[in-house]
Amino acid sequence: MSDVRDPLYTSLAQRVIAILWPSFLTAGLATVLLFTWIDPAELSLYVPGAEGVTRLGAYSAGFFGLWAITAVSSALTSYFGRPAGR
């Protein structure tokens, strides 16, 4: 196998996996750290409009929010990792 480039970059599907998967892992880790530190039920006492938020809802939303952010980071890395001028 002539390994000129990482096989990860050969197809769109693999590229998408290479962006979403590491960001999923890091977002999971960040979610655990964030919510061990902060209790969303306490937070909802002080954030206006957040009274009805349940802990499970906050955890889930927090996870997807963090995933979105880490995915942007992964996507940028992937984008800048490409040879320029194509």
Place this chain on the structure above:
Amino acid sequence: MSKAATPPEGNEQEFYAKRAKVYPREVHGLFARLRTAGVLGLLGIFYGAPWLTWGDRQAIWFDLPGRKFHVIGWTFWPQDFFLLALLLIIAALSLFFFTTLAGRLWCGYACPQTVWTEAFLWIERRIEGDRSAQMKLDKAPWGGRKLAIKGTKHAIWLIFALFTGLTFVGYFTPIAELMPRFFTFQTGGWETFWILFYAFATWGNAGFMREQVCIYMCPYARFQSAMFDKDTLIISYDEKRGEPRGSRKRGVDPKEKGLGDCIDCTLCVQVCPTGIDIRDGLQYQCIGCAACVDVCDQVMDKMGYPRGLVRYTTENAMEGKVTKVLRPRVVLYALLLLVLMAGLLYGIMSRNPVGIDVIRDRNVLFRELPDGRVENVYTLKLLNKSDSLREYHVEIRGLEGAELVIDRVMPVPVPAGGVVELPARVRLDPVVLDAPTAELVFIARVAGEPDAGNERAGRFVGRMR
């Protein structure tokens, strides 16, 4: 960019060709039996564990909404986070330890990806037939029969995946209530979402992605080779003995034909779940499942050759040297593991069963009372990490002349593994303060146990700067 950095189109074609669907052939033998035992054992634990009870609750229950993890007799709180961190470090280090000793034992026998893929393959084989039947079916044009077979397979896969998703969420929400609620469409939005999400991930990973998860997504697969040395147990083809490979009739003396022991039947390639040829040498795609060992041993038996043309061995053994089990890094990992495990055990044993948290009321900084004193409002959280009911007294210290007002009868009962929230007010004449704010300490004491207690500092705001 220079031409060298951008590979020609042909290269991508090659990768696509290489990533053709793998149809692993079913294999029987010693290691296949071991793997089946591993798969059944681990699936049994996964699907069975949430049904165990301890006292009047689920024995293993990661109560995220309640911010408590119950593991048999223990209850862990966010404050015990360092124990979880320690546990994860121990898990990682054990993986290093076993990898150095025995290579990718984890991948071949215990990784969830392997376990569920094996289960999905088993279902697939019962429905679509063996490897050649599966390949024929995939090549055949779509029609009633193909639709029926594929439909049945996916229906069974999906039911299995859904049950897996349900069980997974059952670790976080009591499973005995979750199951009936799910089947009567009474699960909450997020619960339903996570059940379906996990079911979908199971179906996708075990049904479609399979070896690609190991090759493209698994971080461990990428760095495990760094833990290998020449004494690590690997699966290897005995090139000296096998080559030159070539087909021959049974009973023909290979030496006469100038051949080695490999009859080039390619069975070892056909059984390989990652679609590689072990005869090309050690590759990072090899998950060490030993399917090729089993099948080649059968071939050797049929041919009347000794077993072990493909076998568990070490690089040193292949080169005719002695394999050392106790190497410096193995000893080091083992010692480190022992120390960390002792630390974890000590950490769990010496946990203070009494916990107190102080949360200031953030809406009002302070309030002036008619008598000239200043009042601060707090919420106290009293935690009982033990497995029996305890009664707590609450006091303050560190702030001369301050009065603690709690509208509850002391002592306050706190249930086993429970939290009680207590609104508390502290009143103080601000003239005694020489700064705008001061620190005070809240103390929780267990009634009848003079040594049991815990304390936590809080801040008192006396006036604006």
